[in-house]
Amino acid sequence: MNDWTPKPIPSSALAKLPLTAEEGFVLSRLDGSTPVRHLPALTGLPPERIQAILTRLVAHGAVLPAPTPAPMPPPAVPAPRTGAASEEELPTGSEEPLPVEEEEEEAPGDAPAEAAAGNWRQLFERQLHPLPEDERASRARAAEDPELSAFCFDPVPAVIKSVLENTRVGLPHARLIARHHHNPVGLEALCGRAAFASDAGVRRWLVRNPQLPSGLFRRLWSGRRLLEQYKVTMDRDVPEGTRRTAREVMRTRFNTAPAEERVELILHTEGRVLASLVGLAVDGKTAALLCGRTYRSPMLIQNIARWSAAPPALIAHLLKQEAVRRQPQLRLLLQRHPNAPADARRGG
Template sequence: MNDWTPKPIPAASLSRLSLTPEEGFVLSRLDGTTPVRHLTALTGLPAERIQAILARLIAQGALLDPPPPPSPVRPPTPEVMPPPELACPPEAAPEAAEDPGEAEDDASMGTFRQLFERRLHPLAADERARLARESADPELSALCFDPVPAVIHSVMENTRVGLAHARLIARHHPNPVGLEALCGRAAFAADAGVRRWLVRNPQLPASLFRRLWAGRRLMEQFKVAGDRDVPEGTRRTAREVLRARFTTAPAEERVELILLTEGRVLTALSGLPVDGKTASLLCGRVYRSPGLIQNLARWSAAPPVLIAHLLKQEAVRRQPQLRLLLQRHPNAPADARRE
């Protein structure tokens, strides 16, 4: 179960869920891409507590069910085995959809978009705003495609509006003013699905991103900065926010970021020093990953005590190229450079 990736249900309404603060906190950390094995580091909760909370979120309808365990594979009988020249190579096998509900969501969005374009868009903007305040689905979902910010403001005033509508707006609305209106609702702005589509929306203003992400965990900011589906302008802002947050984040969170990324994040943190507690936590670990050691050795701000600690690792003793890289570091101990 540690390899399972929990996926929030897009249509789930937070207002209808009976969640404890702890369960709400864990749900806020689920972005549909983080596997269970990383949740202990991200939340600080023990693994058994994470499993119990995930089971409760599934029972409440907030998460998709985990995939069933794979069935035992039986060797095919000779008469049903395809000839070698007809066998499908592994690289040609079709990939499974990331989310089984995503195709259904796309189909629904097509229906809502058609409804907006054919029946609602020809109406005057004032009339669409009135309908947005009063309508129910499917018209309410269709009006989430309206490009006029005033209509989106009216959608936000509708008592029937929920997360499914918020995610449609985050994904498709083409005006920063409308996105600001959406994020005026704290519950929507905190939703993982809304945030996922907001950062992929090229109209997301940098000021709004900074406001929403400045206080997020470093690992979440790193994911945005490295996501190829995010526009370059937003990724650039995410890197700036990550650097600013790194200077004030708790030492435990800094170490978590460095370790979970195998040190890849350090290129984005060039020139940023770390405090004594962060260095102490980094020195309290055994390092076996050559990639992590290499990235730490190339980190210009790596403190001297960390370089000295890495030089003592068994993985470094066995690989002369890693030892040489560490010995050439400007913060390497003088006696190590002479060896």
């Protein structure tokens, strides 16, 4: 039983299940990859208590039951290697984007935590919020879960600072604060912990928090990759003020980023980012890297053709592409570009 890895059922209507605060807390710690034997250290609850809670979660339909042992499969015979290139390999000079470290889209424990958050909020509003602020701050400094998670909903920055001083505080609490605390002072305190500020889940909720100070955003995102900054500018869940700051940060970063990172941004967005880079030029290395690729995407070619800062060498390179030769409207767009070669404009 200790080797069993409990897996939450994503399709369950978790918010409607009759879970206690303790059951919701344990459920929020199940990420589908942590075995039962590690849960006592993760939750602070004794093993027998964990087993009893997991039994009830299975009965509620919130967790898959422990599987029966499956027979050992026969050993796989490796397929013979051939000299042919894999279908996933790209020819040198392709316009396909370079590999990128993607931002974590959804943290593993977020789905069950969403259900448990309702219980923690109720615990805070009904039992903790009526207490005086000084008492809440003192109590938060030594609290254990589920009370510690409930204190993450406190609107007072002093209480949040006490939560962050608690030796039991971890990433799940930091993500709750980033999402539900709406005071810039408390958010600044949260990001004073480097381990929390660098967590993808914390950053995801911070940018969606309408009280995130623009100065804090600049400190946290100014050194991040251009593509990550671009994603913030396009995320509709991010408040417009933060998206506007993200565009400013991205433009500033574009001026100093390595040429490879600029090319990566342009290719991954099929040139859509160029509309946000009006007035910015590229250096010779960036132009050379762009000119060293084959272009097949009409969208990418069209967006470059509408980019006023497109280098003359890049316009000339695009005019030689097979995709441009087959589509007169693309060729006409490029021929009308102010940086198009003179002989190309005469030919149009």
